[in-house]
Amino acid sequence: MTTNDLLEVHPALFDRVRLAIMAHLSVAKKPVDFNTLLAELELTRGNLSTHVRRLEEDGLVRIDKTFVDRKTRTTYACTARGKKEISQYLTAIEALLRSSL
Amino acid sequence: MTTNDLLEVHPALFDRVRLAIMAHLSVAKKPVDFNTLLAELELTRGNLSTHVRRLEEDGLVRIDKTFVDRKTRTTYACTARGKKEISQYLTAIEALLRSSL
DNA sequence: GCATACTGTTTGTATTACAAACCGGTTTGC
DNA sequence: GCAAACCGGTTTGTAATACAAACAGTATGC
Structure with a gap:
């Protein structure tokens, strides 16, 4: 069964x-910094902060x-695990796509 | 942007x-009845009941x-709206798939 | 009639998504 | 040099929601 x-x-x-x-x-x-991601995804700062932290805890994001010009600079990158998981996600959806169209 | x-x-x-x-x-x-869906998706009855109700409230499911043999029989079917929404979902994911692989 | 099973629904709880408030530090205005 | 505004995020309070357990109504077996 595809749904499994x-x-x-x-x-x-x-x-x-989180998917976005x-x-x-x-x-x-390259790693993407906080404000870039914030602008692209149109989120509040708190929201981005918590979601990305959860992704880190799950090992999907690093x-x-x-410090840049004495300011803090936080960047995010997809881990190997993250790539694997997103790939698995896409595979599962692809299966759905094939079966339903 | 694909993520949008x-x-x-x-x-x-x-x-x-709900996606499942x-x-x-x-x-x-054909419409699928409660217990069939329950067995296929391996959920508790309450869980299935509430999820499918939400899908109905959103107009995705009918x-x-x-009554069959004096027993209640509840069946679920995907509405036109539901097909449209799931299709849109798949399209969005497909776009991700193309851009990331 | 009483117990058991079938088909769902409602309710209580634990998790989680979200934005507002906050915080440490920096730059700007005076 | 002091205060106000700003920057880069984090923590916290609240509202929504996913889930399973408890419940309810009906049918069947004894």
Whole structure:
């Protein structure tokens, strides 16, 4: 059954914000910083902060903090695990797509 | 931007159970009854009941109640709206798929 | 008539998404 | 040099929601 594939998908990806974050990070060549992501996704800061932290806790995203011009600069990158999970998500959806069209 | 497509997706579909329900119903030739869906998706009755009701409230699913052998029989079917929304979902994900692989 | 099973629904709880308030530090205005 | 405004996020309070347990109505077996 195709629908069972959905149960294999990482739970954190079943949220539109987190999926959008992962989609963004998984295609980026370089780490993306907080404000860039914020602008692209049109979220509040708190919302982005908590979602990305959850993704980090689940090992899908890596968070790096540095200083640029004496200001903090936080960047996010997709981990290998993250790429794997998003790929698995897409595979599951693809299966649905094939079976339903 | 491909990620913006995600924001167009119906919020009710961002739940693995509801997505599984819709996937199931959207491919079915005939309405599917409660217990069939229950067995296929391995849920508790309460869980299925509430999720499918939400889908009905959002106009994605039609609920029909009849009597068979003096027992109640509830069946679910995907509405036209439901097919449209699931299709939009799949389109958005397909866009992600293309851009990220 | 009483117990058991079938088909769902309602309710209580625990989780979670979200934005507002907050916080440490920096730059700007005076 | 002091206060106000700003920057880059984090923490907290609240409202929504996912879930399973308890419940309800009906039918069947004894």
